[in-house]
Amino acid sequence: MSEPVKLIGCFGSPVVHRAELALRLKGVPYELITEDLNNKSELLLKHNPVHQKVPVLLHGDRPAICESLVIVEYVDEAFDGPPLMPADPLARAAVRFWASFMDKECRESMWMALWTDGEEQAGAISAAKANLTLIEGQLPDGKMFFGGDTIGFLDIAVSGIAHWMEIFEEIAGVRLLTEEEHPTLYRWAREYTANQTVRQCLPDRGRLLAALAPSRDIFVSIAKTMSAHK
Known part of the structure; x- marks a missing residue:
């Protein structure tokens, strides 16, 4: 058992x-x-x-x-089952690097782009879009996911881009990921959220939006604190 x-x-x-x-x-x-x-x-x-x-x-x-x-x-x-990490040690190191990049540089720039204003926001939007371009560059040519034909570790690591960011964009009134500027990453996001296994544990969009929208002022306050500590 x-x-x-x-x-x-x-x-x-x-x-x-x-x-x-x-x-x-x-x-x-x-x-x-x-x-x-x-x-x-x-x-x-x-x-x-x-x-x-x-x-x-x-x-x-x-x-x-x-x-x-x-x-x-x-x-x-x-556990047994389909591997999430690549078999090659160098490839494993690479996906760990990009997962860390997502959780540090990329997430911070996106947060500041969404919840600041003025010149600071303009600079953050530019940085966030540049970081999205770097993430997009990790998608293998001709493949559906960062993991190739199946969802892997890096897909899981950057999954916030696929579902949550769009909701934050709606609350903030800012667009960071567009089909025009990042067509491959935009396509990946649609493929990811359409995956049957992913959908089983994605929070309902409407319920998530309703839960997050009242916290807009808190998000702005967090961004101000982050800016003050730079």
């Missing part, structure tokens, strides 16, 4: 989506424990005392695994 797998997550989180999708692509049955981040449970505080954030993966009696991309790599190595 296989050991139980539990995922502590919350509604609408792009990083929880990463962990869920990895489990689904590998065919791993799991229980999703939905967390209220405004009233964090003892379970979450026990298993992620450092950051007190989701996602957290619980696999049997093993120590908890935290951080979305760490979870994705663990799931890929711990």
Whole structure:
């Protein structure tokens, strides 16, 4: 009998989506424990005392695994099923690099582009679009996904571009990813969100928009804090 797998997550989180999708692509049955981040449970505080954030993966009696991309790599190595990481060590290093680029430079530039204004916003929009061009350049010629013909680690890492960014763009009134400027990445985003396995763990667009829209002022405040610390 296989050991139980539990995922502590919350509604609408792009990083929880990463962990869920990895489990689904590998065919791993799991229980999703939905967390209220405004009233964090003892379970979450026990298993992620450092950051007190989701996602957290619980696999049997093993120590908890935290951080979305760490979870994705663990799931890929711990369970049978289609590989998510490339077999070649150099290719693995490359996708780890671009996943890190997504979570640092790319995400920050997009956030500032969405939630600042004036000259600062103009500069951030330029930087965000340049970063999207760099991400787009990693799509293999003639392939549907970053992983080739199937969804792989880098597709999962940049999945926020495919579903969440469009919603943030609508709330902010800013367009960053367009078919005219980034046709290949735009096509990838449509292919990704249309994938049957992906759709099983994508939050409903309307519900997600309704949940995020009231937080617009908070997003602006976060951007101002980020700007002040540059």
